[in-house]
Amino acid sequence: xxxxxxPPSMDCAEGRAANLPCNHSTISGNEYVYxxxxxxxxxxxxxxHGLKNNETNEMASLIITExxxxxxxxxxxxxxxxxxxxxxxxxxxxxSYDKVIFGPGTxxxxxx
Amino acid sequence: EPEVTQTPxxxxxxxxxxxxxxxxxxSNHLYFYxxxxxxxxxxxxxVSFYNNEISEKSEIFDDQFSVERPDGxxxxxKIRSTKLEDSAMYFCASSQTAYEQYFGPGTRLxxx
Numbered sequence: 753x754x755x756x757x758x759p760p761s762m763d764c765a766e767g768r769a770a771n772l773p774c775n776h777s778t779i780s781g782n783e784y785v786y787x788x789x790x791x792x793x794x795x796x797x798x799x800x801h802g803l804k805n806n807e808t809n810e811m812a813s814l815i816i817t818e819x820x821x822x823x824x825x826x827x828x829x830x831x832x833x834x835x836x837x838x839x840x841x842x843x844x845x846x847x848s849y850d851k852v853i854f855g856p857g858t859x860x861x862x863x864x
Numbered sequence: 865e866p867e868v869t870q871t872p873x874x875x876x877x878x879x880x881x882x883x884x885x886x887x888x889x890x891s892n893h894l895y896f897y898x899x900x901x902x903x904x905x906x907x908x909x910x911v912s913f914y915n916n917e918i919s920e921k922s923e924i925f926d927d928q929f930s931v932e933r934p935d936g937x938x939x940x941x942k943i944r945s946t947k948l949e950d951s952a953m954y955f956c957a958s959s960q961t962a963y964e965q966y967f968g969p970g971t972r973l974x975x976x
Contacts, residue, residue: 784963795868795955795967796899796907850920851897851909852957852965 756840761859764834770827772858774840777821783844785816787825788852789836796839796854799825830862866890868968870956876974877946885941885971887956896939897957897965898931900924907955913939946975 757775764770776785787799800807800814802823807814813826827834839857843850869888877883889896898910912919913931930942939958943950951974957965 786963790907793953793970795957795970796965798964798966801963851912851922852899852907853909854907856906 756842756855758838758840758855758858760856761861763861763863764827764830766832766862766864767829770830770834770860770862772825772827772838772840772860773822774825775822776840776842779820779842780844783842785814785820785823786841786843786852787812787814788839788841788854790839790857791833791836796852799838830860832862832864834860835862836860868956868958868966870954870968870971872971873969874972874974876976879948879975880945883943883946883973885943885954885956885973887939887941887968888937889939889956889958890960890966891937893958893960893966895919895959895965896931896933897959898941899955899957899967900952901955901970902949902952910941910954943973946973948975951975 784801784803786801788796790796799811800809802814802816816823837857837859839854871886896913899907900910901907909922911921911925911931928944932940953970953972955970956968959965
């Protein structure tokens with residue numbers, strides 16, 4: 753699986769959009785971008801995934817650049833409950849039933 | 865919304881004792897996983913399980929560990945002789961598709 757790079761920490765004001773970047777410059781053509789998060793002392797939570805098109809669900813939006821070398825997870829109206837560590841993970845379909853490998857992620861603090 | 869459940873939420877045991885951590889995956893899921901997270905560290909993969917057998921295991925998952933799906937709903941992790949370094953949060957996860965894994969709330973294991 754391709755390596756990802758994320759900033760170690762970010763702050764966001766409550767009610768504003770949180771934009772979390774991820775660099776995956778070595779991504780292969782068949783690899784998907786996944787986002788998970790872990791709220792303190794809870795189990796990781798799946799957020800969203802995408803291949804090349806932008807994706808949106810009830811939790812977030814995923815914007816993938818045209819060259820697929822980077823992506824941004826957008827939480828449109830961050831709340832205090834969105835304070836968590838966010839993980840960007842790149843995986844190929846044939847390995848998708850395999851383990852999720854968690855890196856250090858981005859620690860997002862939503863500030864009142 | 866269906867969710868993965870785990871019991872107990874907290875288990876305290878003495879070094880050398882056997883412990884069994886229990887998980888009830890989401891009912892129509894076919895792939896099951898155990899992960900652990902030592903305090904302050906990242907989530908680490910232990911083992912994946914499909915069709916009543918182990919699909920993959922990590923270096924952490926040595927002979928002291930075993931997994932079982934004793935019936936149609938439970939998925940267990942057994943540690944035969946616990947060590948101090950086994951103290952961690954243990955997360956169960958399950959998946960139906962090749963994309964997202966759903967994690968339980970975790971069991972905090974404390975070995976004294």
